Amino acid sequence: MKYRQLLIxxxxxxxxxxxxxxxxxxxxxxxxSPTKGHPILLWEGMPRGMKVDDGFRPTLxxxxxxxxxxxxxxxxxxxxxxxxxxxxxxxxIADHFNRAGLHAFVLDYRVSPHRDPEPLxxxxxxxxxxxxxxxxxxxxxxxxxxxxxxxxxxxxxxxGVFFDRGDAEAGDPIDHQSSRxxxxxxxxxxxxxxxxxHQGSFRHLLGxxxxxxxxxxxxxxxxxxxxxxxxxxxxxxxDPVVPVENSLLFASALSAHKVPFELHVYPSGHHGxxxxxxxxxxxxxxxxxxxxxxxxxGW
Numbered sequence: 001m002k003y004r005q006l007l008i009x010x011x012x013x014x015x016x017x018x019x020x021x022x023x024x025x026x027x028x029x030x031x032x033s034p035t036k037g038h039p040i041l042l043w044e045g046m047p048r049g050m051k052v053d054d055g056f057r058p059t060l061x062x063x064x065x066x067x068x069x070x071x072x073x074x075x076x077x078x079x080x081x082x083x084x085x086x087x088x089x090x091x092x093i094a095d096h097f098n099r100a101g102l103h104a105f106v107l108d109y110r111v112s113p114h115r116d117p118e119p120l121x122x123x124x125x126x127x128x129x130x131x132x133x134x135x136x137x138x139x140x141x142x143x144x145x146x147x148x149x150x151x152x153x154x155x156x157x158x159x160g161v162f163f164d165r166g167d168a169e170a171g172d173p174i175d176h177q178s179s180r181x182x183x184x185x186x187x188x189x190x191x192x193x194x195x196x197x198h199q200g201s202f203r204h205l206l207g208x209x210x211x212x213x214x215x216x217x218x219x220x221x222x223x224x225x226x227x228x229x230x231x232x233x234x235x236x237x238x239d240p241v242v243p244v245e246n247s248l249l250f251a252s253a254l255s256a257h258k259v260p261f262e263l264h265v266y267p268s269g270h271h272g273x274x275x276x277x278x279x280x281x282x283x284x285x286x287x288x289x290x291x292x293x294x295x296x297x298g299w
Contacts (some may be wrong), residue, residue, distance in 0.1 A: 036062075037061060039061045040060050040061070040062070040129070041057055041059055042057075042059060042122055043057070047118070048125070049117060050110070051115065054114075058110050058122040059107075060075075060105050060106070060107055060126045060129060061105065062105050063095075063098060063103070063106065064103050064104075065098060065101065065103055067103075071103050071139065072139075072143035072298070073102060073130060074093075074097045074102055074105070074145045074146075075104075075107055075181075076106045076148075077109065077146060078090050078106075078148075078149055079152040080152070081150070082201050085109070086150075088272075088275075089152065089274050096287050102291075102299055107122065111204065112204040116206055119205070123146065123156070123158075123179075124159060124163065125174070127146065128174045128175065128177040132173060132174045140299075143182055145185060145294060145299065146159055146183075146184050147185035147187065147290075148186060149187045149272070150188055150189065150201075150272065151204075153187055153189025154189055154190040154205075157184065157191060159181060159184070160231065161220055161224055161225065163179045164179055164180075165178045166178045166179070180227075181229050182229060182297075184231050184232075186231060186250065187286070188239055188271060189235075189246060189247065192246055193215040193216070193218055193219040196243045196246055196249070197219070198241065202215060221249040221253045224256075224257050224259065225257055226257045226259065228254065228257065230259065230260040231251075232261070232263075233263045234266070234290075235264075236266045236267070236269035238267075238269070240270070241271035247265070248263075248265075251263045262289075262293050264286060266286075
């Protein structure tokens with residue numbers, strides 16, 4: 001308990017910000033309008049790695065602005081404990097980033113009964129697909145952020161530590177592209193499989209009888225490297241479902257590896273607040289702060 005209080009005081013008293021600067025380029029919000037496209041199948045035929053065919057097919061739904069020049073993009077990954085995908089963590093988030101002059105995409109990835117690595121294959125495929133279509137969709141290929149909530153934050157963080165650079169010899173040209181996001185945003189994310197972890201998420205991801213090795217591998221605070229992308233994190237200090245220590249541990253690992261990050265810990269708020277602005281004005285500032293952070297890096 002004393003350890004938790006110390007961490008909260010240490011991190012919540014400061015807004016830890018190590019954002020990388022670059023020229024800001026944004027869309028003209030007055031002349032752009034979002035177009036919500038149809039869901040795009042991530043895979044032709046059977047999705048890669050699928051072990052149980054329950055009929056679900058992972059999709060990426062673009063919500064693009066009518067832009068004259070390439071814009072930065074945000075891929076939205078809803079939470080749901082790896083057993084569902086929360087609707088309130090989809091379109092309100094995409095709308096928010098559209099209003100800020102950014103393209104948005106919503107990912108519907110595989111959840112239970114599907115197991116690791118299937119969700120990671122889906123989010124990796126989404127980033128590769130956007131890069132492969134960057135010219136057609138007017139996306140800056142080096143300004144693709146992935147944003148996830150709760151278990152979707154764990155999936156986003158997993159991509160941030162387990163990405164690959166692509167395979168130039170692959171038969172599928174989409175696989176030539178890197179899956180590394182240029183930034184990740186972790187919203188009250190599940191990070192640790194240890195004492196502060198949300199055990200239900202790991203059961204749905206790894207199964208009831210997961211090995212210690214698998215649990216350790218998916219405890220993301222231990223997987224951060226200097227190549228992990230710049231990260232924006234936010235959490236509430238009294239989250240009763242996913243303890244704030246998850247974000248604190250990941251931020252500490254980022255700091256140890258000198259990865260740029262920004263962390264916001266709000267004093268109070270329930271789990272699963274989503275955009276939050278409609279129920280708590282203070283917690284709801286995270287959205288504007290995140291946009292500012294991204295724009296500061298050239299989105």
